[in-house]
Amino acid sequence: MTATIAPAGVQITGLRKSYGSNEVLKGIDLTVNPGQVVCLIGPSGSGKSTLLRCINLLEQPNGGTIHVAGFDATDEDVDVDAMRAHVGMVFQQFNLFPHLTVLQNCTVAQEKVLKRSRAEAEAVARKHLSAVGLGSFQSRYPVELSGGQQQRVAIARALSMDPKLMLFDEPTSALDPETVGDVLAIMRGLAQDGMTMVVVTHEMAFAREVADHVVFMDRGVVVEQGHPDQVIGNPKEPRTQDFLRRVLDPTHVEVSRDTASVRTIENS
Ligand SMILES: Nc1ncnc2c1ncn2[C@@H]1O[C@H](COP(=O)(O)OP(=O)(O)O)[C@@H](O)[C@H]1O
Ligand SMILES: [Mg+2]
Numbered sequence: 001m002t003a004t005i006a007p008a009g010v011q012i013t014g015l016r017k018s019y020g021s022n023e024v025l026k027g028i029d030l031t032v033n034p035g036q037v038v039c040l041i042g043p044s045g046s047g048k049s050t051l052l053r054c055i056n057l058l059e060q061p062n063g064g065t066i067h068v069a070g071f072d073a074t075d076e077d078v079d080v081d082a083m084r085a086h087v088g089m090v091f092q093q094f095n096l097f098p099h100l101t102v103l104q105n106c107t108v109a110q111e112k113v114l115k116r117s118r119a120e121a122e123a124v125a126r127k128h129l130s131a132v133g134l135g136s137f138q139s140r141y142p143v144e145l146s147g148g149q150q151q152r153v154a155i156a157r158a159l160s161m162d163p164k165l166m167l168f169d170e171p172t173s174a175l176d177p178e179t180v181g182d183v184l185a186i187m188r189g190l191a192q193d194g195m196t197m198v199v200v201t202h203e204m205a206f207a208r209e210v211a212d213h214v215v216f217m218d219r220g221v222v223v224e225q226g227h228p229d230q231v232i233g234n235p236k237e238p239r240t241q242d243f244l245r246r247v248l249d250p251t252h253v254e255v256s257r258d259t260a261s262v263r264t265i266e267n268s
Contacts (some may be wrong), residue, residue, distance in 0.1 A: 003026040008069040008086065008164035008196060009034045010055060015049055016063035024050050026220040027064070031135070032165075032213075037197045039207035039228070042217035043243055050202045051217070055198065056087040085113050088158030092170040094150040096142040096157070101140040102129065106157045113163065128156035132186050148179025155186055168199040190206065202247055208232045216240045232243050 010032040017025040025045045032038045053059040055068055057080055061208045066073040069086040097107050106125030110116045116124070129135050132152040135143050142150050151171055159168060168187065172180045191197060191210050201207055207214055207228055214231040216224045216239075224237045237239045 009036070009067075010069075010137070010165065010196075010198065011067040012051075012055070012064065015051070015054060015061055015066065017054060018062050019045075022240070024220050028220075028222060029221070030215065032196060032198055032210055034196055035194045036192045036212045037195075037199065037210050038213045038215060039211040040198065040200045040215050040217060041202070041204070041207060041232075041247075042223075042245065045219075046217045047220045048217055051170050052089075052169050052198060053211075055167060056084050056089060058089075071076070083114065083163060088153050088161060088163035088166045089160055090168045090171050091168065092154035092173050094142070094147070094154045094174075096150055096153055098142050100141075102134065102136065102140050102145070102153050105142070105153055105266075106160045108161055114211070114226070125160050128159045129153070130182060131159075132156045133182070146179055147175045148182050149194040151175060151179075151183050152186060155190075157185070159190075163195075163197045165198070166199070168197065170200050170202065172201070172203060185210075203245070204232055205247060216243065218243070 010030065011091070012030040015025050016023065017027040028051060030038070030046055039177070040051065050059055054061050055066060055073070057073055061074060064074070069083065071078055072084040072242065073083060078207045097108070100108065103125055104124060104127060107118070107121035110121035110124060111118060116180055126135065126138065129138060134149060134152055134156065137149065142153070145153065148196055171187070174181050175183065180203070186202060187199070187211055213226045214225065215222055216231055216235070216237070218239050224231055224235060224240045231240065232244065235244060
């Protein structure tokens with residue numbers, strides 16, 4: 001895949017974020033060293049997306065500090081556009097521009113933000129589209145592609161900006177099961193090439209294999225973090241154990257809750 005990736009890390013301390021009176025991040029500390037892959041795991045609503053979105057200031061934090069790709073993101077004078085140019089983001093729902101071709105999706109920000117010429121932007125885009133196996137799809141529109149192909153375009157689009165850091169928010173959660181592997185393989189390759197990555201995912205096998213560090217979040221706090229063999233393989237905290245039991249065995253039945261509901265029905 002890509003040859004030269006300038007490394008850059010993330011350093012977050014005491015990060016707080018509220019929506020109205022609902023505090024969804026309650027003092028998060030997180031370090032991502034250059035070249036590291038950090039996977040964020042945890043139940044729905046625990047604040048994973050909010051944390052990721054604070055890193056590139058798609059959400060404005062209410063407290064704490066964030067340093068990313070050499071920028072002080074929480075300095076009120078930070079050049080947000082310059083900072084974001086170094087941070088690629090891939091969303092669950094792809095967020096491609098539907099009215100642009102695959103190639104145009106990958107060139108528009110290069111031309112507008114990085115001021116590259118059309119020819120240069122197209123050359124860069126073609127390189128990344130080929131690397132994700134979509135070299136022959138340049139003239140297609142997103143609607144003509146499968147979900148997995150669209151997500152690969154989204155990754156190629158992000159990489160076309162030469163990011164120092166890539167943020168992934170559940171990149172495979174909206175995909176048909178048979179296309180998940182293609183996207184994970186591309187992410188694995190990026191990690192091997194030394195890209196710094198923060199990945200929100202429910203793919204525990206991927207996290208265990210690829211992550212240098214796993215962070216388990218619940219209700220706005222980091223409950224447990226460490227090496228994947230520890231956090232996923234041998235979790236210490238009951239909340240982590242309970243979450244992993246449910247994620248790793250989706251057919252697992254919460255016996256106590258079930259008998260409670262059965263009782264309720266019997267008693268009514
Ligand atoms: N734009 C928003 N406005 C109000 N509440 C929000 C907004 N975005 C997220 N939340 C709330 O913040 C909490 C954390 O959400 P989120 O970060 O999306 O969690 P996760 O990604 O772990 O599922 C949830 O209770 C959610 O309802
Ligand atoms: Mg989320």
